[in-house]
Amino acid sequence: MSKIGDWIDKRTGxxxxxxxxxxxxxxKYVHQNVLYILGGLTLIMFMLQxxxxxxxxxxxxxxxxxxxxxxxxxxxxxxLGWLIRGIHHYGSGAMxxxxxxxxxRTYFFSAYKKPREINWLTGVLLLFVTLAFxxxxxxxxxxxxxxxxxxxxxxxxxxxxxxxxxxMQLMRGGPNLGQATLTRFYAxxxxxxxxxxxxxxxxxxxxxxxxxxxxxxxxxxKAQSKxxxxxxxxxxxxxxxxxxxxxxxxxxxxATQRAPLEFPADPTSGNFVPRPEWYFxxxxxxxxxxxxxxxxxxxxxxxxxxxxxxxxxxxxDKGEERRPWKKPVTTxxxxxxIVVIIGFxxxxx
Numbered sequence: 001m002s003k004i005g006d007w008i009d010k011r012t013g014x015x016x017x018x019x020x021x022x023x024x025x026x027x028k029y030v031h032q033n034v035l036y037i038l039g040g041l042t043l044i045m046f047m048l049q050x051x052x053x054x055x056x057x058x059x060x061x062x063x064x065x066x067x068x069x070x071x072x073x074x075x076x077x078x079x080l081g082w083l084i085r086g087i088h089h090y091g092s093g094a095m096x097x098x099x100x101x102x103x104x105r106t107y108f109f110s111a112y113k114k115p116r117e118i119n120w121l122t123g124v125l126l127l128f129v130t131l132a133f134x135x136x137x138x139x140x141x142x143x144x145x146x147x148x149x150x151x152x153x154x155x156x157x158x159x160x161x162x163x164x165x166x167x168m169q170l171m172r173g174g175p176n177l178g179q180a181t182l183t184r185f186y187a188x189x190x191x192x193x194x195x196x197x198x199x200x201x202x203x204x205x206x207x208x209x210x211x212x213x214x215x216x217x218x219x220x221x222k223a224q225s226k227x228x229x230x231x232x233x234x235x236x237x238x239x240x241x242x243x244x245x246x247x248x249x250x251x252x253x254x255a256t257q258r259a260p261l262e263f264p265a266d267p268t269s270g271n272f273v274p275r276p277e278w279y280f281x282x283x284x285x286x287x288x289x290x291x292x293x294x295x296x297x298x299x300x301x302x303x304x305x306x307x308x309x310x311x312x313x314x315x316x317d318k319g320e321e322r323r324p325w326k327k328p329v330t331t332x333x334x335x336x337x338i339v340v341i342i343g344f345x346x347x348x349x
Contacts (some may be wrong), residue, residue, distance in 0.1 A: 086254025
């Protein structure tokens, strides 16, 4: 193995960068804190989604006539197809949870402060790209649930003042959901969004390595901040164990509760009640409290306020204090967000 490594290194020069990557010093306060594995676990989840997505693409037929039948075949006839689709289905929800938890850890540890603003901004974009994966993937089985939820979702986009109709036509590829819609959602799901998220992950990791881990916030952590362990094997082992546990959970969910598949999409159905995936339910519930005339305002202001506040955060909170219990404004704001989102989700359920 050493000879092979030397042969490759002399011809590619990759040996030095790889050794530098693996020998990266990780502070002990990071190595011993389980919350810091959320970033690596999110990366592992993305790789699982990429692998299972590629495997599903070999059998998926992106047409209104064949999409449902191909997903039905994968789920009930293809050997281990239920497992691959189950991991991909439940993995999408796990990805949303992990990205959200990772951002909350970053938020409460104030790791968005100077000079880590770009790392925070790429994290915000990663969250919204992850949600876009969920939205575009929802339609692909072309069943009742995905069809009607997408119809409502595009109608919400259509209620945006001035550009709403153009935006809805762009998303649907025409006035109604059909082949053009499915093609656009499929291409976005397997080409555009993977390219975007891969680029964002690369920038995110580069920024992390360039600036290092976020500073310690407790006295105990500060005492350990001068002691380091190499990224490999210590931190890699942490991520590997957590990743195997996550995979085991996804396999268990896939085996005990198969990924759902409703009846085939029926555009003429008038009694189906559309509901989005659980991570969009809070927004679905919030719109119920907005009168019809003000709905366009809500469809614009709510997302803009959430996105804008997250983007502006590192440029507003410039103080040196990083301890959340010493920052009542940002801490209370985060708790308010969390309570509202969980509360609206429970009400929608």
